[in-house]
Amino acid sequence: MKIRQIDASEWVERTVPVHAYAFAPSPSAGIRERMAGNQPFYAGDITVVAEDDGVAVASASAAPMRQNVRGTVFRMAGIAGVATLPQARRRGYASALVTELLGIMRDDGHPVSTLYPFRPSFYERHGFVGLPQAKTVVFPLSSVAWLRSASLAGDVRWGTIEEHYNAYRGLLERLLAARHGFAVLPGSRMERFRLAEDRWLATAWAGDALIGAVTYEISGYGGDLTAGDLLTASPLGRALLLGFFGTHAGQVEKVSVVVPPGETPELWGTDFAAEISSNVAFPTSLAPMGRVLSVEGLAGMPVGAAHLAVEVVDDPFIAGHYELDGSSGLLDARRATGLVPDATLTAAGLSGLVYGVLDPDELAIRGFGQAAGEAAERLRTLFPRALPYLHAHF
Numbered sequence: 001m002k003i004r005q006i007d008a009s010e011w012v013e014r015t016v017p018v019h020a021y022a023f024a025p026s027p028s029a030g031i032r033e034r035m036a037g038n039q040p041f042y043a044g045d046i047t048v049v050a051e052d053d054g055v056a057v058a059s060a061s062a063a064p065m066r067q068n069v070r071g072t073v074f075r076m077a078g079i080a081g082v083a084t085l086p087q088a089r090r091r092g093y094a095s096a097l098v099t100e101l102l103g104i105m106r107d108d109g110h111p112v113s114t115l116y117p118f119r120p121s122f123y124e125r126h127g128f129v130g131l132p133q134a135k136t137v138v139f140p141l142s143s144v145a146w147l148r149s150a151s152l153a154g155d156v157r158w159g160t161i162e163e164h165y166n167a168y169r170g171l172l173e174r175l176l177a178a179r180h181g182f183a184v185l186p187g188s189r190m191e192r193f194r195l196a197e198d199r200w201l202a203t204a205w206a207g208d209a210l211i212g213a214v215t216y217e218i219s220g221y222g223g224d225l226t227a228g229d230l231l232t233a234s235p236l237g238r239a240l241l242l243g244f245f246g247t248h249a250g251q252v253e254k255v256s257v258v259v260p261p262g263e264t265p266e267l268w269g270t271d272f273a274a275e276i277s278s279n280v281a282f283p284t285s286l287a288p289m290g291r292v293l294s295v296e297g298l299a300g301m302p303v304g305a306a307h308l309a310v311e312v313v314d315d316p317f318i319a320g321h322y323e324l325d326g327s328s329g330l331l332d333a334r335r336a337t338g339l340v341p342d343a344t345l346t347a348a349g350l351s352g353l354v355y356g357v358l359d360p361d362e363l364a365i366r367g368f369g370q371a372a373g374e375a376a377e378r379l380r381t382l383f384p385r386a387l388p389y390l391h392a393h394f
Contacts, residue, residue: 001093002051003100012036014049014056015081022083041192046108047081048100050093057088060097062105062113063394067183068176069112069354070386071302076183077105077293078394079115098126099316102293106317111297112354114183114290114390118283126291127315127347129368131181131357131388132261133287134229139265139274140254146269147243154206154236156244161201165194167210168201174233179260181290181355181388189394199228204240212237218252227257229391242268260389288390291351295322298354301331306381311341312350313369319347326382343371343379353379356386 006014016035024031042061050058060082067076079101084094102113117123120130157164172184185193204212211234216227225248232238245255259265265274279285292298295318303326312318323336343360345353349368352358360376363369371379 001091001096003048003096004051005046005048005104008039008043011039011042011047015047015059015061018049018056018059018083018085019081021085023081038192041188044186044188045081046077046101046104048097048104050084050088050097052088058084058093058097060094060101062101063186063189064105064108064110065183065186065392065394066176067112067114067390068178068180069298069301069388070180070356072298072300073176074112074297074301075110077102077110077113078183078185078392079113080394082115082118094122095126098123102126102317106293109297111292111294112290113293114288116288116394117286120286120289123289124348127317127351128289128291129348129352129355129357131288131290131355131390133278133280134261134389134391135259135263135265135276135278136256137259137265137274137276138254138256139272141246141249141252143269143272143274144242144246144255145249147239148246150239150243152236152240152243154204154211154240156202156204156240158200158202158244161196161199161215162194164201164203164210164213167203168213171210171213171231171233175231175391178233179389179391180386181390183390183392185392185394202241202244204232204237204244206234206236212241214241214257216257218248221251223252225252225255227255229258229260231391238268260391262387262389290355290388290390291347292354293317295324295333295350296335298331299333302329303331304381304384305329306378308342308375308378308382309336309339310343310345310350312345312347315347317347318350324382331382342375343369345369345371353383355388356383357388359385 020031045061047061049056063078065076065078199215199217212232214227214230307325311321321336325332346368349363360371360379
């Protein structure tokens with residue numbers, strides 16, 4: 001096996017055959033040609049392949065992105081397209097490619113990474129920990145009928161994505177700066193979104209300020225309105241968009257919309273009836289995962305006022321001893337020698353604390369390390385629980 005990074009000129013020849021077999025209906029006439037036509041949208045990706053006798057049998061890519069982690073926006077590597085042809089499976093190719101790719105991204109200055117797994121246990125062994133799944137809310141239009149007569153200080157505009165793309169991108173940047181876990185796709189990936197013609201884009205405005213946006217499609221007369229992520233900067237933005245959904249009474253039966261983890265649709269209005277679900281299914285609907293690639297790279301991140309020494313074990317990127325100091329309110333993270341660690345963590349354990357999805361008492365239960373007594377309390381203070389919302393789909 002030979003692993004190497006390929007450039008954009010090799011993407012069609014090396015990566016498309018692997019992706020076509022792994023991710024598309026097959027056999028399917030013309031699928032490789034159609035996938036090859038998407039190459040410009042992936043121009044910014046970093047791609048590595050495993051070759052056997054000069055033939056690419058496995059591939060993995062990373063999209064350079066940005067993500068808010070506890071209030072600081074870091075460079076983030078979004079791992080995607082991890083695939084292996086049948087004759088090369090269960091031979092360690094995918095694992096080797098992921099390790100190679102993470103090393104490239106870490107060395108390029110990406111202190112964190114996220115992905116949507118095909119199997120969470122596989123990526124847990126690579127230091128990733130689960131992040132919350134978004135919710136889907138399905139409701140009849142009668143649940144928002146009251147908004148049609150509400151006096152709301154704003155308006156909703158709808159049209160193609162391209163018509164309001166610049167304003168939409170501005171909203172994403174505002175949410176990136178404000179929401180823990182929020183990530184945005186790179187420009188090349190967003191270009192594919194901008195040009196999409198299979199969805200409408202509804203935008204909510206308060207004067208000249210965009211305060212909400214959602215994409216949607218309608219299955220047909222008497223059918224359903226299926227919306228994507230409900231992105232709002234305020235309750236008014238949400239109310240305006242829900243009221244816009246209500247204008248479709250008599251055209252569609254019901255609405256489904258995706259909302260962030262922690263959202264409480266049951267409190268959107270009195271007598272609001274809805275089915276609220278978070279579907280986790282293998283391998284098509286899995287919650288995202290995230291990991292830390294550089295502890296020192298998180299320096300300056302807002303944290304609680306605590307100080308302790310930790311040892312990270314069994315990881316090719318962040319194993320070692322660290323002194324973590326949050327006494328200033330910002331993380332001072334440095335490698336340390338000669339300190340007796342107060343806690344021992346795996347990469348997944350540290351990642352879970354950083355992303356705010358684990359309590360220190362869960363470390364031993366999950367097999368992510370040991371932190372007892374005072375050490376657990378310090379970790380709890382340093383990394384308070386938080387609810388990340390990744391948003392970006394890749």
